[in-house]
Amino acid sequence: MNRIALPDGSTVPALGQGTWKMGERGADRAAEARSLRLGLDLGLTLIDTAEMYADGGAEEVVATAVAGRRQEAFLVSKAYPQNASAARLPRACEASLKRLNTDFLDLYLLHWRGSVPLDETVEAMEKLVAQGKIRRWGVSNLDVEDLEELGEGLSSCATDQVLYNLEARGVEFDLLPYAARLKMPVMAYSPVGQGGALLRHATLKRIAARHGVSPAQIALAWTLRGPGVISIPKASSEAHLRENADVWKIVLTPEDLAELDSAFPPPKRKQSLAML
Ligand SMILES: NC(=O)c1ccc[n+]([C@@H]2O[C@H](COP(=O)([O-])OP(=O)(O)OC[C@H]3O[C@@H](n4cnc5c(N)ncnc54)[C@H](OP(=O)(O)O)[C@@H]3O)[C@@H](O)[C@H]2O)c1
Numbered sequence: 001m002n003r004i005a006l007p008d009g010s011t012v013p014a015l016g017q018g019t020w021k022m023g024e025r026g027a028d029r030a031a032e033a034r035s036l037r038l039g040l041d042l043g044l045t046l047i048d049t050a051e052m053y054a055d056g057g058a059e060e061v062v063a064t065a066v067a068g069r070r071q072e073a074f075l076v077s078k079a080y081p082q083n084a085s086a087a088r089l090p091r092a093c094e095a096s097l098k099r100l101n102t103d104f105l106d107l108y109l110l111h112w113r114g115s116v117p118l119d120e121t122v123e124a125m126e127k128l129v130a131q132g133k134i135r136r137w138g139v140s141n142l143d144v145e146d147l148e149e150l151g152e153g154l155s156s157c158a159t160d161q162v163l164y165n166l167e168a169r170g171v172e173f174d175l176l177p178y179a180a181r182l183k184m185p186v187m188a189y190s191p192v193g194q195g196g197a198l199l200r201h202a203t204l205k206r207i208a209a210r211h212g213v214s215p216a217q218i219a220l221a222w223t224l225r226g227p228g229v230i231s232i233p234k235a236s237s238e239a240h241l242r243e244n245a246d247v248w249k250i251v252l253t254p255e256d257l258a259e260l261d262s263a264f265p266p267p268k269r270k271q272s273l274a275m276l
Pocket of ligand 1 (some may be wrong): 017018019020021048049111140141161162188189190191192193194195196199214216217232233234235236237238239240241243244275276
């Protein structure tokens with residue numbers, strides 16, 4: 001599996017696992033933890049979660065999944081914007097650590113921008129780094145002008161996690177080139193369009209048939225086609241997980257890419273950052 005360098009020189013697998021919608025039903029939790037564990041077996045060791053998901057329930061599922069295997073995993077969690085202040089971020093982080101049953105996060109993100117000034121959040125994040133509670137920090141759903149506001153903080157921002165898939169290509173116009181100049185990877189969320197209409201698109205189905213793979217695998221391989229993108233599909237089913245972990249065998253041809261560009265045109269001008 002390809003690995004992607006973070007600004008601090010460490011590397012992470014380019015393909016990780018999402019957890020949104022996990023932990024919502026008690027009856028599903030054991031199976032969800034098993035699927036995350038299978039993902040670990042398959043090399044999908046970066047696991048993305050958030051205090052928001054199932055009100056902390058997804059973090060608890062992740063804790064079950066990584067029990068006894070913490071050192072294999074690269075755990076990412078996210079704080080609500082209202083918790084991103086100097087006073088509240090340490091408490092939110094501590095609560096996430098407790099639910100994850102760990103004493104540090106590999107990466108802690110501001111989930112989206114709220115009313116807390118960004119420089120206050122950066123300072124609070126840096127304090128958590130200094131205390132060893134988090135290894136590094138980053139942001140999510142921040143557009144280029146928000147990132148610019150980070151000022152000097154930008155140099156220690158590990159990633160910006162944004163919506164990126166064939167149906168949502170706006171970030172290609174400015175955010176992806178901007179991040180590339182900073183050597184900061186972008187984390188693509190909802191890379192298979194939440195398993196919806198994207199996977200039934202005729203062009204995607206045609207290209208998938210040509211390669212003998214599934215439309216989701218083409219959608220995923222497409223997000224991973226260039227450098228500097230980490231993709232974090234969520235898959236609870238074993239079949240989906242195995243498909244996703246296998247996308248490395250797919251080499252999209254110039255013809256495939258041209259067909260995808262024609263069906264899902266790249267942006268010609270600035271678009272405001274799309275988010276879910
Ligand atoms: N920062 C943010 O604001 C933000 C927003 C959204 C998401 N995220 C993160 O990004 C992760 C991924 O995004 P997402 O969950 O919104 O959407 P996604 O990963 O694009 O789609 C997940 C859906 O696609 C299905 N799926 C996965 N692999 C598949 C395959 N190979 N074939 C067919 N269907 C497949 C899953 O089904 P099964 O589960 O049944 O296998 C699930 O229903 C989230 O889980 C979360 O961790 C972050």
